[in-house]
Amino acid sequence: MKRGNPNTWLKARAAEEIEWYLSSADVIVVERKRSIRLLGELFAHHFSKPAGLRVLDLGGGDGLVTEYFSNQYPRNDFCLMDGSVAMVDQAKARLKGRPVRFVEKSFEAYAQKGLDPDGYDFIFSSMAIHHLPLKEKGALYARVHRELRGNGLFLVFDVVAPVSPKSERLQFRMWVDWMNEALRRSNFAGEVGKFDGFPAVYKAKAENHPSRLLDQLDQLKKAGFKNVDCFFKYGIFSLFGGTK
Numbered sequence: 001m002k003r004g005n006p007n008t009w010l011k012a013r014a015a016e017e018i019e020w021y022l023s024s025a026d027v028i029v030v031e032r033k034r035s036i037r038l039l040g041e042l043f044a045h046h047f048s049k050p051a052g053l054r055v056l057d058l059g060g061g062d063g064l065v066t067e068y069f070s071n072q073y074p075r076n077d078f079c080l081m082d083g084s085v086a087m088v089d090q091a092k093a094r095l096k097g098r099p100v101r102f103v104e105k106s107f108e109a110y111a112q113k114g115l116d117p118d119g120y121d122f123i124f125s126s127m128a129i130h131h132l133p134l135k136e137k138g139a140l141y142a143r144v145h146r147e148l149r150g151n152g153l154f155l156v157f158d159v160v161a162p163v164s165p166k167s168e169r170l171q172f173r174m175w176v177d178w179m180n181e182a183l184r185r186s187n188f189a190g191e192v193g194k195f196d197g198f199p200a201v202y203k204a205k206a207e208n209h210p211s212r213l214l215d216q217l218d219q220l221k222k223a224g225f226k227n228v229d230c231f232f233k234y235g236i237f238s239l240f241g242g243t244k
C-alpha cells in the first residue's frame, strides 16, 4: 500500500499530527489501556522477578507506555527510542526526573545498526511499527532478535492488515463501534459518530503500511524468535511477539 510516500511523523513539523494523535488516542486506539496493561502483565509473567532488566520502547512517542512501565516496574532500566524529535521532546517532558534514556532514531537506522551492544531483556512497541512496509518490518524484527539478550521478550501492539476486503469491512465496523462506545463512556457522548469515517482516513494515509498478522508472525519465526504467538486481538488491533 502506498509505498515510497513520506512518513509525516518524522517530519520536523509533525506538530499537528502529534497533537491530534495524543488528544484522540484513548478513543481511536481500541483497548489502548488494556493493551498497555497486557504488555506489562506479559512482561511480569515472563520475567518472574522483573528487576534489573533493560527495557526498550521502540517508537515510544510521548512516553505514555514507558511511564506505565516505570510506575509498575520501577527497578529496571528504560530506554525510549523514536524517530521524531518532537515526540522525543514530549517524552522528555512527561518523564522528567525519571531514569530513562531517550534516543532519537528511526526504525530504519535501528534495523541497520542497532542501539546498544549491551542489548535488552525486553523490547516492545506500541502503535508504531505499522509505519514500516513489510520487508522493513522483517529487517527490524531481525535486528530486535539480535539485540535481545538470552531469554529476552519482544512484544508488539499494533494495527494489522485484514486478510480480505470482507474481513476488513467487518473489522473496520468493529473499530467504529468501539470508538462510539468509548465516546459514550467518556464525557464526549455528544460526539458519537465523530470518528465513523476514520478507518477510511487511516487506510488512505501514505504513512500507514499495516501488514497481515500471519506474515508478521512468520517474519518473527524467520528472525529466530520462539513461542511466536498473538496474545490478544480486537479487530485490526493485535498484540503479538515471541521470546529469544
Ligand SMILES: C[S@@+](CC[C@H](N)C(=O)[O-])C[C@H]1O[C@@H](n2cnc3c(N)ncnc32)[C@H](O)[C@@H]1O
Residues within 6 Å of the ligand: 007, 009, 010, 021, 025, 058, 059, 060, 061, 062, 063, 064, 065, 081, 082, 083, 084, 087, 105, 106, 107, 108, 125, 126, 127, 128, 131
Ligand atoms: C501513533 S504514535 C505511538 C506512540 C506510542 N508508542 C503510543 O503507543 O502512544 C507512533 C510513533 O511512532 C513513531 N514513528 C513512526 N515512524 C517511525 C520510524 N520510521 N522510525 C521511528 N519512529 C517512528 C512516531 O514518531 C510516533 O511517535
